[in-house]
Amino acid sequence: MGTFLLGVAAAYAHTGVVLPWDTSEFDYATAPPDAWKVLDLHVSVVLGILAFCWAYYQAMNSWRVRYGWSEVTGERWRQVCFYLGQFVLFCSLNGPIHHLSDYYLFSGHMIQHLMLNLVWAPLTVLGLPSWLVESALSVRWLRSVSDFFGKLPVKFLAYNGVLYFWHIPYMYDLALREHNWHIVEHLGFMSTSVIAWFGLLCSAPSLPKSHRFSQLLFLFVMTLPMKLLGAIITLADEPIYQGYLKAPRIWGITPMLDQSYGGLLMWLPGGLVIWSSMIYVFVQWIKEERASQASEIAALQASTPGSTP
Numbered sequence: 001m002g003t004f005l006l007g008v009a010a011a012y013a014h015t016g017v018v019l020p021w022d023t024s025e026f027d028y029a030t031a032p033p034d035a036w037k038v039l040d041l042h043v044s045v046v047l048g049i050l051a052f053c054w055a056y057y058q059a060m061n062s063w064r065v066r067y068g069w070s071e072v073t074g075e076r077w078r079q080v081c082f083y084l085g086q087f088v089l090f091c092s093l094n095g096p097i098h099h100l101s102d103y104y105l106f107s108g109h110m111i112q113h114l115m116l117n118l119v120w121a122p123l124t125v126l127g128l129p130s131w132l133v134e135s136a137l138s139v140r141w142l143r144s145v146s147d148f149f150g151k152l153p154v155k156f157l158a159y160n161g162v163l164y165f166w167h168i169p170y171m172y173d174l175a176l177r178e179h180n181w182h183i184v185e186h187l188g189f190m191s192t193s194v195i196a197w198f199g200l201l202c203s204a205p206s207l208p209k210s211h212r213f214s215q216l217l218f219l220f221v222m223t224l225p226m227k228l229l230g231a232i233i234t235l236a237d238e239p240i241y242q243g244y245l246k247a248p249r250i251w252g253i254t255p256m257l258d259q260s261y262g263g264l265l266m267w268l269p270g271g272l273v274i275w276s277s278m279i280y281v282f283v284q285w286i287k288e289e290r291a292s293q294a295s296e297i298a299a300l301q302a303s304t305p306g307s308t309p
Contacts, residue, residue: 053083060073082128089116124194130205133204160226163189165188
């Protein structure tokens with residue numbers, strides 16, 4: 001629920017609720033090439049991230065004690081992952097990255113989307129200790145949502161369905177023209193990304209678990225649609241998206257070169273992030289196997305007369 005609310009607040013950056021020095025009303029179609037360098041902030045994004053971080057801090061500390069969720073806070077590295085994820089979100093929806101994405105470069109837009117899908121989402125999910133996930137699953141409707149989207153085929157279809165839908169040329173250009181549709185686009189990317197990573201990079205005692213091999217296979221298959229889409233965009237012989245054709249040219253990047261760069265970003269770096277997640281899942285699999293073997297040995301020794309512990 002917190003992630004959804006954060007997504008709403010973050011996406012509402014495009015409504016123009018900004019600090020006085022923001023340039024969201026500026027006509028970027030005729031902007032000078034260096035206008036993207038403006039270091040502005042969107043109030044809704046800043047407040048949304050601060051609220052999300054505050055709720056996470058309270059959950060990890062005072063709420064954990066008050067409601068008896070856990071006696072210990074959990075691993076420090078998870079908290080680092082969570083806060084790092086929110087910093088990535090802050091950078092992706094403010095200042096230069098936001099401007100490059102919305103008004104100048106298709107490749108800038110791909111960088112923003114990769115930051116949301118493949119950096120913010122997994123870092124946020126990694127930041128959830130098992131006891132916090134378990135407490136959230138005690139809420140009936142959240143449990144129902146988790147049970148439905150916890151199935152690997154559903155994760156695959158939800159994530160890649162939204163990815164491909166918003167890269168249909170008409171829908172992509174619509175999101176560039178209409179701020180409200182851009183809000184919906186970001187909400188879709190953020191929510192389905194959390195769905196894709198949830199259960200793979202976090203766990204809970206009552207959370208249904210798929211076999212680690214199935215998770216590895218799922219992650220491998222997840223790389224294929226993005227690589228295919230990236231290849232289609234990279235190898236296209238004419239501009240697919242019209243929104244950037246009249247944008248000011250920066251760094252000497254032509255629309256076709258910009259489109260190729262954006263496709264390559266989806267084709268190569270996007271896959272590398274998922275491969276990194278596969279390594280994480282594989283390491284967890286090894287740890288679980290070793291723990292299981294140690295438990296079996298201990299049980300065998302305990303049941304054998306005269307054995308020493």
